[in-house]
Amino acid sequence: MAPSPDKLQMFENRLTKVFRHLKKLARRQNISCYRVYDDDIPEFPFSIELYENKVYVAEYQRRHGMEEEAHEAWLDSCLELISKVLEIPLDLIFVKQRQRKQHRQAQYEKLSFESQEMIVQEAGLKFKVNLSDYLDTGLFLDHRITRGMVREEAKDKKVLNLFCYTGSFSVYAAAGGATQVTSADLSKTYLSWAEENMRLNDIDVSKHEFVHADVLQYLDTLKLNTFDLVIMDPPTFSNSKRMKDFLDIQRDHVTLLNKVLLATKKGGVIYFSNNYRRFVLDEAQIEASSIRDITTPTTPFDFQQKLIRKCYRIVK
Known part of the structure; x- marks a missing residue:
């Protein structure tokens, strides 16, 4: 059943109210890429993100x-309404359909070949995003604050970014003065996208x-006490054909973290996050000197009450 005009009006009212509020906060913080709406009304199961002058709409299946x-x-009716409220022409709105439970390899599959690529700015840094070809755009907006924390801590540090995706954390670390x-x-x-993001910011990639690598195998090759700062944002589940093992983050996080801790110097820091809704950190089994849940302080203004990811700061 298609929703009635009343329901569409409800969607318009909600979107107008939320956008008006978030636009002010974004302007105040000089942020040009942010999430506007995320499944606020069940009949309109969208995630809507603004990337400067373009809009990315994901429809949850x-x-x-x-x-x-x-x-x-x-x-079409919904997109016309989104175009009207956000004041963005329809031809600058890009739509994807996604499942609520997503396996990581889907993220790697090219969905189309339109190549609607653009360079966006975040905290004075540049990133390439692609609004048409993949399931995700290339920049996870919910980690904006966490990236800033990494940048502040990276000076003169040796940094490891595992499951690095398009390398936004790597760019922030390099920009923060990581060796x-x-x-x-x-x-x-x-x-190669991560390398491109580095070059966009005039970072010498040769350094x-x-x-x-399959990170699960790669961890076994790392030397002891090598890194000062590690970022690990793994998928919830992954059974890519290219992986030897199946990853289940609830089952495997202790093993992963303890292997990472071996490769981390004493006093070194690990930023660990994941998107599993029912995730419980098994603190007692993790060989760290301190573990702090930083989910709330790393939740940006556009993800308040909507964020499902967990984030921890772990010190060896």
Whole structure:
């Protein structure tokens, strides 16, 4: 069933109110890429993000009971409304459909070949985002504050970024004065994207490492007491054909963290986060000197009450 005009009006009212509020906060903080809406009303299961002058809309898959044609018409109505409220032309709005539970390898699969790429700014740094071709844009907006913390701590440090994706944490670390940043990921596509992000910021990539590896195996090759600062933001589950093992972050986080701690210098810091809704950190089994849950202080203004990820600062 397509929603009634009343429901569309409800969606418009909600979007208008939220956008008006967030736009002010974003302007005050000089932020040009932020999330505007995230599944606030069940009948309109969208995530809507603004990337400067363009909009990225992800429609979460759910049983809507509409025929394909009716669904298309409904989606067109929603997009017209989003265009009107956000004052962005329809041709600058990009739409993806995504499942609520997503396996990591889907993130690596190219979904289209439009290459709607643009360079956006965040905290004085530049990043390439792609609004059309992949499931994610290349910049996780919810880690904006965490990236800033890494930048502040990185000076003269040796940094490791595991499951690095497009290397935004690596860019922040290098910009913060890290002596060397090692970025590891299973995807060659994302590693070259990470390298491109480094170059965009005039960072000498020859001073840094980009490692194409299955992180689960790569951890066993690391030397003891090597890194001062580690970022680890793994997927909840991963069973990519290129991985030897299946990753389940609830089951495997203790093993992963203890291996990372071995490769970390005494007093070194690990920023660990994940998106598993029911995640429980098994603190007693982690061989660290201190563990602090920093989920709340690292939650940006546009993710308040909406964020499912957990974030921890772990000290060896």
